[in-house]
Amino acid sequence: MSPALALGLVGLLLAGQTAHSMQQRGRRSTLLFFGLALVYALLRELWITSRERPFYVAGSLSVANVAPIIVLGWPLHFYLALWFARRLLKVDLGRERLRILPLALLAAASMLVLALPGEVIGSHLGWWIWQPGNLLDLGWYHGLPLNVLGGWMLTGGMFVLAFLLFEHRHPLRWVNLVALAGSIPFHTLAHPDSWIGLGLLAAYITAAAWSLPRSLAKV
Numbered sequence: 001m002s003p004a005l006a007l008g009l010v011g012l013l014l015a016g017q018t019a020h021s022m023q024q025r026g027r028r029s030t031l032l033f034f035g036l037a038l039v040y041a042l043l044r045e046l047w048i049t050s051r052e053r054p055f056y057v058a059g060s061l062s063v064a065n066v067a068p069i070i071v072l073g074w075p076l077h078f079y080l081a082l083w084f085a086r087r088l089l090k091v092d093l094g095r096e097r098l099r100i101l102p103l104a105l106l107a108a109a110s111m112l113v114l115a116l117p118g119e120v121i122g123s124h125l126g127w128w129i130w131q132p133g134n135l136l137d138l139g140w141y142h143g144l145p146l147n148v149l150g151g152w153m154l155t156g157g158m159f160v161l162a163f164l165l166f167e168h169r170h171p172l173r174w175v176n177l178v179a180l181a182g183s184i185p186f187h188t189l190a191h192p193d194s195w196i197g198l199g200l201l202a203a204y205i206t207a208a209a210w211s212l213p214r215s216l217a218k219v
Contacts, residue, residue, distance in 0.1 A: 006127070010072045017079045025093065025167075033163055037075030040159060040180065045071050067128050074155070077114050081107040081156050082163075084114075097168040104164065108157025115152040 014034075021030040049065040085091075085106035091099045122128055162180045165173035 006125075007069050007072070010069055010076060014072060014076055017076065021079070029167055032166060033079065034075055036163060036166075037078050037159065038071070041071045041074035042066075043181075044074075044155075069122070069127055073118060074159075077111060077118075077152075078107075078156060078159050078163075080114050081110040082160050084110045085160070096164065097170075100161065100164045100168070100170070104157050104161035107160040108153040111152045111156030112149055115156075116149075119148070 018030060018034060021033060025033075045066045082103065085103045086096070088106060089099060089102060091103060096103065123130065158176075158180050162173070162176045164170075165176050
C-alpha cells in the first residue's frame with residue numbers, strides 16, 4: 001500500500017470517528033478532542049524530528065521532515081483507546097466523570113494493543129525509519145526500540161486523562177494540560193540523555209493517581 005493511499009484511508013477513518021463523536025458526545029466535545037489531539041500530535045512529532053539525533057525519520061512520505069500519517073494516527077488511536085476503555089469498563093457518558101482515572105489507565109493499555117500492528121506495518125513499508133543507536137534497540141523489528149511500547153501507553157494515557165478532565169471541567173484540568181505540554185520534550189526517551197523525562201513523568205503520574213480520586217470526591 002502506498003503512503004498516499006494509507007494517508008487517505010486514515011483520513012477517512014478520522015472522518016468516521018468525528019461523525020461518531022458528534023453523534024455521541026456533541027460538537028463541543030468533538031472539537032475539543034480532535035483539536036487537542038491534532039495540535040498535540042503535530043507539536044510532538046515536530047519536536048522529535050527537529051532534534052539533532054531524531055530516533056526516527058520520515059520515510060517515503062514526509063512534510064517538514066514529519067510523517068503526516070503519524071500525526072493523523074495519534075488522534076485515530078486516542079479515540080479508539082478511549083472507546084475501548086469505555087466499553088470494557090461499561091461506563092456510559094453520564095458516569096464518565098466518576099471513572100476518569102480508570103478510563104485513562106485502561107486507554108493507556110489499549111494503546112499498546114492498537115498501535116503495535118500499525119507500527120509493524122509502517123516500519124515494514126518504510127513510512128518511517130528507526131535510526132540506529134536507540135536505547136533498548138533489541139533489533140526486534142526494523143530497529144523498533146523496546147521503550148517505544150511504553151511511550152505509546154504513556155502518551156495515550158496522558159492524553160485521555162487531559163481530555164476527560166477538560167471535558168468534565170475538573171479542577172485539575174489546567175495542571176494536567178501543562179503536564180501534557182511539558183511531556184512533549186520528554187517523549188524522545190529512545191536516547192539516554194532524555195531519561196530524566198521518564199522520572200519526571202513517573203512522578204507526575206504518581207501524583208495524579210494519588211490526588212485525582214480525592215479531588216473527584218469534592219467535585
